[in-house]
Amino acid sequence: MGKSSQVDESLTAKPVEIEGDFEDVNTYFLEHGWGDGLPVVPPTQARVDAMIEASGRNRLDVVGRVAPRWGIATVEKVAINATMAGCRPDYFPVVLAAVEAVIEEPFDLYGVQATTNPVAPMIVVNGPISRRIGLNSGYNAFGQGWRANATIGRALRLVLLNIGGGKPGVMDRATQGHPGKYSFCVAENEAETPWDPFHVEHGFARNADIVTVYGAAAFINILDHTSRTATGLLNMIGHSMTASGNNHPLFAGVALLALCPEHARILSAEGYSKADVSRELFKHARVPRAHLSSECLDLIKRMRPNQFSDESRDIDVLDRPEDLWIIVTGGGGPHSSFIPGYGSSVQPIIREIGGKPAVKRPM
Amino acid sequence: MLIASTEFASLGYGEAAAFGLPSLPLVLVQHPFGTLSPEKARLAGDDIMDEVVFAATGPTQEVEKHFRERVPKPSKMTQDDHG
Numbered sequence: 001m002g003k004s005s006q007v008d009e010s011l012t013a014k015p016v017e018i019e020g021d022f023e024d025v026n027t028y029f030l031e032h033g034w035g036d037g038l039p040v041v042p043p044t045q046a047r048v049d050a051m052i053e054a055s056g057r058n059r060l061d062v063v064g065r066v067a068p069r070w071g072i073a074t075v076e077k078v079a080i081n082a083t084m085a086g087c088r089p090d091y092f093p094v095v096l097a098a099v100e101a102v103i104e105e106p107f108d109l110y111g112v113q114a115t116t117n118p119v120a121p122m123i124v125v126n127g128p129i130s131r132r133i134g135l136n137s138g139y140n141a142f143g144q145g146w147r148a149n150a151t152i153g154r155a156l157r158l159v160l161l162n163i164g165g166g167k168p169g170v171m172d173r174a175t176q177g178h179p180g181k182y183s184f185c186v187a188e189n190e191a192e193t194p195w196d197p198f199h200v201e202h203g204f205a206r207n208a209d210i211v212t213v214y215g216a217a218a219f220i221n222i223l224d225h226t227s228r229t230a231t232g233l234l235n236m237i238g239h240s241m242t243a244s245g246n247n248h249p250l251f252a253g254v255a256l257l258a259l260c261p262e263h264a265r266i267l268s269a270e271g272y273s274k275a276d277v278s279r280e281l282f283k284h285a286r287v288p289r290a291h292l293s294s295e296c297l298d299l300i301k302r303m304r305p306n307q308f309s310d311e312s313r314d315i316d317v318l319d320r321p322e323d324l325w326i327i328v329t330g331g332g333g334p335h336s337s338f339i340p341g342y343g344s345s346v347q348p349i350i351r352e353i354g355g356k357p358a359v360k361r362p363m
Numbered sequence: 364m365l366i367a368s369t370e371f372a373s374l375g376y377g378e379a380a381a382f383g384l385p386s387l388p389l390v391l392v393q394h395p396f397g398t399l400s401p402e403k404a405r406l407a408g409d410d411i412m413d414e415v416v417f418a419a420t421g422p423t424q425e426v427e428k429h430f431r432e433r434v435p436k437p438s439k440m441t442q443d444d445h446g
Contacts (some may be wrong), residue, residue: 068374069381114374171377173370 011060011074018042023141028242029084034162036154036182040084051079054089055096056354064103065095067110069165078159085155090133091148095155097211097353098123102156106347112215113166117247118178120343121160122216122256123153124327126199127209129353130187137187139331142219142258153183178218186329192261193328194268201274203348209353212254213288214325215346216339217246224263225334230270233263234277238284241317241338244291250303251343252319257281258337260330274326282321286314319344364418366411370394376434385434386427388418 019027025042029035041047052059053073063073071077075096082095102109102121112119123136136146144150166172174181190197199210222240227233241248241255248255259267267277289297292315300315301308307315318324325348330336339346367375369391379387390411396404418426 068378070378114371116370163380165377170373173374363411 002353006050009078011062011072011351013074013077013080015045023281032061033167035052035084036157037162038182039155040158041086043080043083047083048076048079050089051087052076053091054092055079057096060243063099066099066103066164068114068171071163072145073103073159073163077163078155081158081162082151082155085158086147087155088133088147088151091155093132093151093209093353094123094125094129094152094211095159097351097355098152098156098213099159101211101213101217101349101351102160104349104351107349108214108346109160109212111235111345112342113160113164114171114173114182115342116173116175117217118174118176118181119215119217119346120178120180120184122180122214123156123157124198124214125152125185125187125188126197126204126212127214127353128207129209130190135185135187137189137329138192141186141189141329141331142182142184142337146322149187150158150183151186153180153185156341157182163175175282180216180218184216185205186258186327188327189261189329192264194261194264195274195328196211198325198327199350202289202332204350204352211353212350214348215342216252216256219258219339222263222336222338223334224336227266230272230280232281233266234280235284237263237336237338238281240282241285241340242287242291242297243340244287244362246340247343248317248340249287249292249315250296250300251345252304252316252323252325253341253344254325254348255318255341256339256348257324257326258330259326259328260333260336262334263336264328275324278321278324281324282316285317285318285324364388364390364415366390367416368392368394368396373435373442380434388426388430390414390418397444413419 018025022042026039055075057075059076059077063075063078066073078096078099079092082092087095110119130137132202133148134146137150160166188198199208200206204210220240222237224233224236227236364374367389372391375389379385379389382413392411394409399407410446
């Protein structure tokens with residue numbers, strides 16, 4: 001469906017001609033294993049061209065190699081997948097930035113794609129672009145109903161499938177996976193956070209357009225409509241982070257807390273900064289040793305020997321307070337979410353949209 | 364040579380094919396072994412030792428033939444390279 005080029009045929013998408021209607025196109029794509037199981041928008045030349053044009057990039061620019069099949073992602077190939085996902089052209093710079101982010105070495109995309117763990121790249125968008133393209137950061141921020149959220153997340157998944165080779169049961173070895181593997185894109189509710197937005201906290205200008213990718217397991221709802229004080233709320237949130245079977249007791253790493261605006265305001269009203277919140281939750285988030293099997297404790301001893309300097313202490317969910325990253329998103333109501341990570345081998349990546357392309361991986 | 368559990372065989376074959384190495388020796392240990400006792404894990408290692416030695420020291424053409432014949436035929440899930 002992409003246009004041929006005489007420049008480098010190995011980089012160009014091979015055109016496919018399919019006679020028939022929408023159903024025929026989708027049957028053809030599904031038969032070839034091109035997709036996520038849902039119907040796709042046929043990536044006609046005109047649609048793909050519009051996508052590329054919106055990026056201001058050249059068709060054959062190499063974005064990088066996508067694990068675990070190490071397929072070469074060009075701007076054109078990413079545009080084809082964004083089209084299939086249903087993106088509008090003005091979403092495409094976000095999709096490109098997300099692809100550039102997940103292929104950065106510290107993200108360990110190979111691990112994220114090939115693991116048995118239920119882990120998916122979660123995209124967080126900050127900056128004016130999120131309002132401009134209509135990303136939802138209010139009610140049902142992680143849920144259905146907004147084209148931008150749904151299709152940007154889906155576009156990244158299609159890139160991971162079609163270019164990266166992450167086919168379930170073949171190179172994607174996830175035992176159960178999770179629904180975020182269809183699409184997982186959210187924006188921070190910058191209008192409602194009582195603190196600096198996430199990207200400003202991480203050193204970017206307030207008006208910068210930023211994408212963050214995070215290796216996210218399925219998340220845990222934290223209902224607290226009773227606590228009126230920061231002390232009570234932090235106690236509830238901290239202990240909600242201590243499921244024995246998430247990856248953190250074994251592998252630590254970065255974890256993500258998505259606070260709802262109501263919870264964020266309770267904490268901020270008592271003078272807590274985000275760093276203060278992370279420090280307090282670090283103290284609460286400890287897994288009682290009695291909740292872990294002896295075999296699991298043996299492995300933790302090898303993976304995190306620092307947890308055994310005092311065997312009377314419970315196991316820290318995180319190694320350091322600063323490993324808890326906090327965003328504010330959602331509408332009214334008392335529900336926040338703890339989103340466990342994959343472990344210390346996967347680092348979240350924060351990237352400016354339209355910023356300098358990532359360093360290319362060698363073969 | 365790549366040593367993997369049977370659970371990750373398709374990942375290994377797929378990656379070897381992507382790198383143009385269809386004869387890459389892929390020695391498989393029966394999955395699961397993460398829950399085996401150290402003693403049983405050693406026995407699992409013993410089970411593959413002859414093949415590991417063959418892959419490392421056998422005549423190149425025989426080694427390539429042996430491992431190439433083991434590669435499953437590509438399915439629709441792996442053969443199409445689509446952008």
